Amino acid sequence: MPPGPDAVPAARRLVGAILREWSVPLTEDGFQEVELCASEVIANALLHTGERCVVSVRWRSGRVRVEVADRGAELPHRERDPEATTGRGLLLVQALAHAWGWRPAEVGKVVWFEYLANAEAPCPTHGWGTALELHVAGVV
Numbered sequence: 001m002p003p004g005p006d007a008v009p010a011a012r013r014l015v016g017a018i019l020r021e022w023s024v025p026l027t028e029d030g031f032q033e034v035e036l037c038a039s040e041v042i043a044n045a046l047l048h049t050g051e052r053c054v055v056s057v058r059w060r061s062g063r064v065r066v067e068v069a070d071r072g073a074e075l076p077h078r079e080r081d082p083e084a085t086t087g088r089g090l091l092l093v094q095a096l097a098h099a100w101g102w103r104p105a106e107v108g109k110v111v112w113f114e115y116l117a118n119a120e121a122p123c124p125t126h127g128w129g130t131a132l133e134l135h136v137a138g139v140v
Contacts, residue, residue: 040089045070071108
């Protein structure tokens with residue numbers, strides 16, 4: 001993926017199109033979450049290196065795995081400064097993906113995330129109950 005203003009939206013759409021072409025069993029929300037995670041990881045690679053990155057998409061054993069390889073030496077980190085206006089992309093990936101991480105490459109690094117097909121999404125209550133059958137007051 002070459003850097004440029006249209007690179008991230010184009011890559012995001014391509015990841016979604018590949019998964020749909022493969023008939024990966026995801027809900028529409030699942031497709032959108034994978035696309036969002038992909039765009040965050042791709043944007044980081046392009047932003048921090050200013051160079052091309054390589055995006056790989058795999059579907060195996062009920063898992064979607066997206067890997068983004070770049071030549072940058074800067075390691076991925078989640079922003080911890082509450083006043084920062086950027087740096088929350090990996091927090092979003094951590095919240096939506098079922099697993100994520102990085103590994104060194106021959107030159108640079110590979111940042112990856114995995115998303116389980118047809119799995120219950122991570123609970124937004126962060127372990128304090130279940131998100132199933134939540135009701136808005138007065139609405140069933």
